[in-house]
Amino acid sequence: MKPTQSIFILLSLFLMFSCDDNSVEPLVCDEGLTNVDGVCTLVCDEGYTEIDSLCYYQSDLDVLQQFIDNSQEGNNPPPSDLSPIELGEQVWENGRLVKLCSSYSTTNSCYRDYILSGQIPVDIGNLTNLEYLNLHNFPNNTLTGGIPSDIGNLINLIELDLNGQQLTGEIPPEIGNLTNLEYLNLHGSNLTGEIPPEIGNLTNINRVYLGGNNFIGEIPSTFENLIKLNSLYLGGNQLTGEIPQYLYNFTDLNKLSLHNNNFIGQIPPEIGNLINLIYLDLNDNQLSEKIPYEIGNLVNLDVLDLDDNQLNGEIPTEIGNLTKIRSLKLSSNQLTGSIPSVIGTLTNLELLDLSSNQLTGEIPSEMCNQGDSTPEIGGNKLCPPYPSCISQEDIDSQDTSECSGD
Numbered sequence: 001m002k003p004t005q006s007i008f009i010l011l012s013l014f015l016m017f018s019c020d021d022n023s024v025e026p027l028v029c030d031e032g033l034t035n036v037d038g039v040c041t042l043v044c045d046e047g048y049t050e051i052d053s054l055c056y057y058q059s060d061l062d063v064l065q066q067f068i069d070n071s072q073e074g075n076n077p078p079p080s081d082l083s084p085i086e087l088g089e090q091v092w093e094n095g096r097l098v099k100l101c102s103s104y105s106t107t108n109s110c111y112r113d114y115i116l117s118g119q120i121p122v123d124i125g126n127l128t129n130l131e132y133l134n135l136h137n138f139p140n141n142t143l144t145g146g147i148p149s150d151i152g153n154l155i156n157l158i159e160l161d162l163n164g165q166q167l168t169g170e171i172p173p174e175i176g177n178l179t180n181l182e183y184l185n186l187h188g189s190n191l192t193g194e195i196p197p198e199i200g201n202l203t204n205i206n207r208v209y210l211g212g213n214n215f216i217g218e219i220p221s222t223f224e225n226l227i228k229l230n231s232l233y234l235g236g237n238q239l240t241g242e243i244p245q246y247l248y249n250f251t252d253l254n255k256l257s258l259h260n261n262n263f264i265g266q267i268p269p270e271i272g273n274l275i276n277l278i279y280l281d282l283n284d285n286q287l288s289e290k291i292p293y294e295i296g297n298l299v300n301l302d303v304l305d306l307d308d309n310q311l312n313g314e315i316p317t318e319i320g321n322l323t324k325i326r327s328l329k330l331s332s333n334q335l336t337g338s339i340p341s342v343i344g345t346l347t348n349l350e351l352l353d354l355s356s357n358q359l360t361g362e363i364p365s366e367m368c369n370q371g372d373s374t375p376e377i378g379g380n381k382l383c384p385p386y387p388s389c390i391s392q393e394d395i396d397s398q399d400t401s402e403c404s405g406d
Contacts, residue, residue, distance in 0.1 A: 004328055032308060040319065048095050051085060059126045060097040061085070066121035067102075068341075074142060076104075076116025088112055098130035098156075101297075103136045110134065112227040117142035125150025134161040147191075152177035163209065169193070176201035187233065188212035195234075197222040204228060211257060212236040219244050228252065235259035235281060243282075248273050255279040259305065262286060267311075272297035283307035283329065290314075292329075296321035305329045307353070312336065320345045327351040331376065339377075344369035355379045355394075360402065363387055 012088040021028035064084035071077040078087060085092075087101025089110035101110035116135060127133075133154070135143065143165040151160075152174025160181060167189045175184075176198025184202070187209040195215050199208070200222020209228070209234040218241035219234065230252045237293055239261040247256070248270035252276055263285040272294025274280075279302060287309040296318025298304075304325060311333040313378070320342025328349060343352070344366025352372040356379040363382055367375065368389035378394040383403035386395050 043331055051083070054083065054092075055095045056092065056194065056373055057095050057097070059123075059299065061128075063121050063123050063127055064097070064100070064149035066123060067116055070118030070121065071114075071116050072118075074115060076113075076115045076311075078112070078114040088116075091132075093129070096130050097127055099132040100127075100130065101132065101134040103134065103210040104142075105136060108134075108136055115142050117144070119143070119145035120148055122148055122317045124151070125146055129156055130154050131156050131180075132159045133157060134159060135165075136161045136163040136164060146170075147175075148171055150173045151175065154178060157181050159183040163187045165189040167191055171196050171199075175199060178202060179204065181205050183207045185209040186213070188236075188385060191215065195220055195239075199223070200225045202206075202226065206252075207231040209233045210237070212244075215239060217241075219247075221246075223247075226250075230276075231255040233257045235261065237261055237262065243267075245270065250274070251276065251336045254300075257281040258285070260284045264288070266290075267292055267295075269294045271295060274298060275300065277301055281305040282309070285309055287311060291316055291335075293318045295319065298322065299324065301325050303327045306333065308332045310334060314338075315340055315359075317342050319343070322346065324348060329353040331355040331357070336360065339363055339367060341384075343367055347368045352376065363390060 006288050038215050042050050042053055044050050047058055047183055048060045049061060061084045064087050068078050068082055068087060072080055088100055090097060091099035102112050102116055103110055104115045105111060125148065139152040145167065146169035147167060149172040151172060155177055157178045158180055158343065163185045170193030171191060173196045175196060179201055184205060191213040194217035195210060195277040197220040200220060203225050205226055206228045208229065215237040217239065219239060223244065224246040227250065229250050232253065235257040242265035243258060243263050248268065251273060256277060259281045264286065266289035267287055269292045271292060275297055277298050278300055281303065283305045284307065288311065290313035291311055295316060299321055301322050302324060307329045312335065314337035315330065315335055317340045319340065322344060325346055326348055331353045337359065338361035339354065339359060339362035347370060349371035351376040352370060355376045359380040359382055361383060363386060365387055368387045373389055374391060375389065377390065378397035381399045381402060382402055
């Protein structure tokens with residue numbers, strides 16, 4: 001080998017190792033970051049905006065900003081410079097909003113010291129990944145305007161709570177698109193019109209609260225599809241017709257409130273099918289005929305309120321089966337006959353009201369064994385002698401003209 005060849009080989013090896021020793025390794029960034037000019041940088045996909053090193057879908061941020069902007073003319077609004085991602089309680093997944101909860105009610109877990117008011121954003125339908133929307137604000141009544149029809153775009157919603165608002169108009173039929181909904185609460189929100197039959201599409205729903213509005217018409221027949229219901233509150237409206245027969249097939253039902261409406265007809269024997277009922281409130285309607293003896297099947301009842309109807313006949317002795325009951329109200333009907341002695345077995349009673357009926361005969365001594373130490377029985381035709389637990393006021397209000405010795 002010639003000397004010049006040896007020198008060339010050595011020089012080449014030197015340069016090779018020299019370059020390896022001083023080479024700069026390529027920049028490796030953590031997941032979600034991109035090498036931009038030698039700096040690991042968060043680069044959001046199109047339509048997303050970076051805030052505090054996280055990507056948020058801009059359309060979702062826009063709706064949150066609309067809530068803030070729409071509230072500025074109301075009382076105690078959120079700060080005008082509040083960041084959209086700081087409004088209420090939020091949960092985001094993969095840059096999309098899946099939960100929004102904001103309430104001025106101190107009993108709500110997402111209480112905030114400001115009030116959302118004004119109209120519901122017209123673009124609310126853009127929150128297509130939203131699963132939970134809770135703006136429960138009773139009794140502050142702050143959101144106004146109608147429920148946008150685009151609410152029907154929120155097909156992933158599981159919970160929708162707009163309780164206690166000052167909304168106007170009807171429930172949009174697009175509500176029927178929310179087939180994943182399990183909880184619907186529009187109680188006390190000033191809504192009008194008929195309950196849309198499309199609610200019958202919500203076959204996964206288990207709790208419906210539509211009370212305290214101004215709904216008219218009958219309960220839609222499509223409610224028959226809501227076989228998973230365990231709570232149904234329709235009280236405080238102007239609903240008419242008979243209570244649908246299919247309701248008595250909802251054996252999972254534990255709370256049924258239809259009070260303060262204009263329902264007619266009887267309480268059918270099938271009421272006894274609802275063996276899981278804890279709460280039954282049918283007061284202030286126009287229900288007539290007798291209380292069925294099958295009412296005694298409802299052994300889990302805590303509250304039974306049949307006040308202010310047109311019920312007649314005798315109090316069924318099967319009422320004595322309701323040993324868990326704490327509130328029993330049968331006042332302001334046309335009930336006749338005597339007070340059954342089995343009333344005395346209801347030792348958990350805290351409220352017993354049998355006033356303003358046409359009850360006759362002597363009050364059984366067992367009356368004082370039940371839990372309410374001051375039962376209300378005024379405005380009847382009950383005869384002396386009166387047990388010690390009966391107030392003088394209730395005694396004085398009895399019509400004793402048909403009692404023997406008077």
